[in-house]
Amino acid sequence: MLKELDNLSEIQKMAVIHKDGPAMIIAGPGSGKTRVIANRVSYLISKHKIFPERILAVTFTNKAADEMRERCVALTNKSDLNISTFHSLCVSLLRQYGSRINIDPYFSIYDDSDQTRLVKRILKDMNKDPKKLPFKISTFFSEISVAKNNKLAPAEYISREQKDPDGALFSQIIYEIYDSYEKALRIANSLDFDDLLLKTVLLLENFEDIRNEIEERYQYLLVDEFQDTNKLQLEISKKLTEKNKNLFVVGDPDQSIYSWRNAEPRNLLDFEKLFPEASIIKLDQNYRSTKSIIAVADKLISNNTERFKRELWTGNKDGNDAVLVTARNPSSEAEFVTRELSYLINKGISPEEIAVMYRVNSQSRNMEDKLEELQIPYRLIGALGFRERREIKDMLAYISILINHNDEVSLSRIINTPRRGISDATYLSFRQAFMSQSQYESILGYLLSRPWKEDFKVNKRAEAALDRFAEMIKGMVHKVKVLSTESLISEIIEASGYGTYLEADPDYDNRLRNIEELKVKAREISLDITDPFDKTVEFVQKFALITKVDDSVETDQESDKVTLITLHQAKGLEYSVVFIIGFEQGMLPHIRSLDDHKEMEEERRLCYVGITRAKERIYLTNCLNRVTWNNQGKNMFSQSQVPSQFLSEIPKEFLKTADYDDFGKINYTEKNFNKEDYVKTEKRINIKHSNFYVSDVVIHKIFGRGIVVSVDRNNDEDELLIKFDDIDEPKLILPAFGSIHKENQNEEDSFDYLKDFEISGEDSVGDDDFSGYFED
DNA sequence: GAAATTGTGGTTTTT
DNA sequence: CCACAATTTC
Numbered sequence: 001m002l003k004e005l006d007n008l009s010e011i012q013k014m015a016v017i018h019k020d021g022p023a024m025i026i027a028g029p030g031s032g033k034t035r036v037i038a039n040r041v042s043y044l045i046s047k048h049k050i051f052p053e054r055i056l057a058v059t060f061t062n063k064a065a066d067e068m069r070e071r072c073v074a075l076t077n078k079s080d081l082n083i084s085t086f087h088s089l090c091v092s093l094l095r096q097y098g099s100r101i102n103i104d105p106y107f108s109i110y111d112d113s114d115q116t117r118l119v120k121r122i123l124k125d126m127n128k129d130p131k132k133l134p135f136k137i138s139t140f141f142s143e144i145s146v147a148k149n150n151k152l153a154p155a156e157y158i159s160r161e162q163k164d165p166d167g168a169l170f171s172q173i174i175y176e177i178y179d180s181y182e183k184a185l186r187i188a189n190s191l192d193f194d195d196l197l198l199k200t201v202l203l204l205e206n207f208e209d210i211r212n213e214i215e216e217r218y219q220y221l222l223v224d225e226f227q228d229t230n231k232l233q234l235e236i237s238k239k240l241t242e243k244n245k246n247l248f249v250v251g252d253p254d255q256s257i258y259s260w261r262n263a264e265p266r267n268l269l270d271f272e273k274l275f276p277e278a279s280i281i282k283l284d285q286n287y288r289s290t291k292s293i294i295a296v297a298d299k300l301i302s303n304n305t306e307r308f309k310r311e312l313w314t315g316n317k318d319g320n321d322a323v324l325v326t327a328r329n330p331s332s333e334a335e336f337v338t339r340e341l342s343y344l345i346n347k348g349i350s351p352e353e354i355a356v357m358y359r360v361n362s363q364s365r366n367m368e369d370k371l372e373e374l375q376i377p378y379r380l381i382g383a384l385g386f387r388e389r390r391e392i393k394d395m396l397a398y399i400s401i402l403i404n405h406n407d408e409v410s411l412s413r414i415i416n417t418p419r420r421g422i423s424d425a426t427y428l429s430f431r432q433a434f435m436s437q438s439q440y441e442s443i444l445g446y447l448l449s450r451p452w453k454e455d456f457k458v459n460k461r462a463e464a465a466l467d468r469f470a471e472m473i474k475g476m477v478h479k480v481k482v483l484s485t486e487s488l489i490s491e492i493i494e495a496s497g498y499g500t501y502l503e504a505d506p507d508y509d510n511r512l513r514n515i516e517e518l519k520v521k522a523r524e525i526s527l528d529i530t531d532p533f534d535k536t537v538e539f540v541q542k543f544a545l546i547t548k549v550d551d552s553v554e555t556d557q558e559s560d561k562v563t564l565i566t567l568h569q570a571k572g573l574e575y576s577v578v579f580i581i582g583f584e585q586g587m588l589p590h591i592r593s594l595d596d597h598k599e600m601e602e603e604r605r606l607c608y609v610g611i612t613r614a615k616e617r618i619y620l621t622n623c624l625n626r627v628t629w630n631n632q633g634k635n636m637f638s639q640s641q642v643p644s645q646f647l648s649e650i651p652k653e654f655l656k657t658a659d660y661d662d663f664g665k666i667n668y669t670e671k672n673f674n675k676e677d678y679v680k681t682e683k684r685i686n687i688k689h690s691n692f693y694v695s696d697v698v699i700h701k702i703f704g705r706g707i708v709v710s711v712d713r714n715n716d717e718d719e720l721l722i723k724f725d726d727i728d729e730p731k732l733i734l735p736a737f738g739s740i741h742k743e744n745q746n747e748e749d750s751f752d753y754l755k756d757f758e759i760s761g762e763d764s765v766g767d768d769d770f771s772g773y774f775e776d
Numbered sequence: 777g778a779a780a781t782t783g784t785g786g787t788t789t790t791t
Numbered sequence: 792c793c794a795c796a797a798t799t800t801c
Binding site for chain 1: 777778784785786787788789790791
């Protein structure tokens with residue numbers, strides 16, 4: 001038997017040996033999807049003698065593409081496979097054929113910060129105050145993104161929108177900005193992310209010869225994560241397989257989490273309608289996770305109503321119980337996670353195999369603090385990607401303007417960075433002058449040839465500064481043609497004064513390191529291109545598509561690190577141990593989703609994605625209180641949190657619950673937990689007895705007033721069962737951690753017994769730890 | 777024109 | 792709370 005079919009289930013084999021015609025693989029999490037794709041690629045090559053370069057596999061992220069490539073190369077020993085993302089595929093196609101639709105091959109790619117810059121500039125030109133618009137800039141971008149996904153140019157957009165009289169005014173303004181934005185992009189010879197897809201669709205749609213040529217080039221198309229494709233990506237997939245129909249798509253409707261970004265899960269669900277002859281294969285055996293984990297995931301996702309009923313199952317062992325831990329507040333939650341993971345690490349689990357996941361990036365803060373406190377190395381898959389760092393954006397802007405002389409956004413970014421005496425006002429006059437002349441086609445060309453001295457008036461100082469800048473750029477315009485990308489970067493840093501400017505930066509070391517890293521990345525890219533200029537162009541264009549998952553903030557040099565990551569970014573990854581924090585209404589599900597059924601289902605899918613990343617252990621955590629931002633009062637205040645409704649959707653027997661209080665101690669209410677394990681991690685000295693007795697009236701820091709129902713002194717430490725006034729079920733409390741005192745005693749007296757033992761570490765048993773929680 | 781200071785507004789997820 | 796914009800001061 002061929003090695004491609006080794007160790008596969010019958011159903012997986014069916015997918016691997018699929019040759020011609022459309023196929024849809026519904027692949028549940030951990031069902032061996034990547035393996036199936038890689039093996040099919042390999043099988044096509046070795047069994048059917050398809051040339052590797054005629055197979056195109058499209059994934060969602062660069063990282064996924066790299067992994068896929070690695071796997072395929074390992075199997076086939078061939079390196080000329082085509083594996084890329086939709087966006088980078090489009091960049092390549094547009095570079096090659098873009099001239100047919102008036103796109104210069106040296107186009108720049110604008111990310112959202114570039115877009116925002118551009119739109120702000122446009123608004124200024126239109127004499128509009130960004131703050132007085134009836135919508136936020138982000139609304140504008142999502143609006144035009146929808147427009148572009150529906151292939152609506154500004155004119156088409158407005159004619160469609162105006163049918164709705166209520167929205168007419170709103171749409172009119174959007175239209176005006178959209179129109180100017182498109183014109184500005186064209187003048188700047190730049191494309192935004194949606195354009196990359198849209199222009200490619202237009203290319204394939206309108207030019208049969210190009211379509212044929214590309215379809216000839218790629219005989220077999222595989223698309224991964226198909227549930228997250230948008231309309232344009234579907235169209236590209238269809239156009240590329242128009243004749244041969246060799247479209248092999250893989251996805252999982254339950255993992256569709258990008259509908260807010262115009263992903264259309266229907267692309268997958270309706271695949272059968274589109275291609276009635278399609279082979280349909282469902283992979284629902286999970287090879288990744290324990291039964292406990294799968295049970296939680298499956299019970300949760302079965303609460304979605306708009307869903308093909310489908311059961312994920314596994315032949316794996318039961319494994320550890322899934323755990324829910326409730327903490328007092330986010331910092332306590334982070335403390336629990338940190339201590340627990342240090343316990344796991346001590347137990348021999350590699351930090352690399354552990355991830356902490358959350359709904360929003362800001363939740364990483366508490367985790368970072370605690371991890372640093374305990375000196376556990378972590379990798380933050382960050383809010384701020386490498387690409388978005390200021391020094392990196394600046395470098396790229398310098399290079400971009402040298403490549404694309406029309407790239408106005410880049411020019412405006414660096415013309416006074418570092419400060420060289422060219423104020424925004426000066427730049428605006430200069431730009432105005434450029435716009436109103438017709439002799440020079442590019443803004444950089446205009447700057448360099450300097451007739452602008454006649455076109456507008458600025459003071460001597462500004463004029464001299466502009467002159468110096470032009471001189472400096474002039475010296476580099478030819479260098480971009482001959483220097484390697486990394487030498488070019490060094491040259492820019494030297495010539496522009498950026499180096500000296502950086503030295504004054506408080507974050508100098510980091511920024512310098514980032515720039516060095518940029519050079520390394522430049523060196524690594526596109527080894528097969530020989531011309532230095534082409535290489536730089538390739539680098540800049542592909543660099544714009546790098547995702548945050550590709551790079552990260554490292555806390556030290558070791559590679560062995562715990563991962564902090566958003567649930568969205570975690571898709572496609574797997575870890576032995578996964579913590580998902582913030583299981584509270586308003587956090588997860590996110591507050592913006594609470595009133596919308598469809599969005600709630602997507603939040604549920606997001607949890608499903610998170611839970612199914614885990615191989616061995618899953619911990620869900622939440623907080624009783626959380627400091628939130630109050631719109632009205634402009635004050636931070638501690639708000640009591642309602643547990644996530646998703647938790648109640650998971651039957652109790654599948655999720656063991658425990659409480660965690662601020663002193664780093666878990667009250668395990670389920671016997672399946674090995675309490676000893678946790679005590680060891682805390683390095684606490686066991687205590688003796690407390691002075692609480694049955695029927696004592698007590699005050700608890702969190703739960704308020706209650707009566708001691710029973711005292712258990714069999715263990716090393718007392719366990720009190722307390723019926724609190726406001727809580728139906730009596731709660732188990734360990735009095736040793738100072739969160740409780742007798743009603744008729746003041747707190748200090750109650751704490752007396754604490755003198756009998758000590759708590760290791762710098763922790764002091766004082767009131768400090770409580771301050772702030774109950775204010776307001 | 778740049779730096780320092782005050783004010784303001786905004787918090788989801790990202791190719 | 793934090794980032795960035797506007798305003799004031801140098």
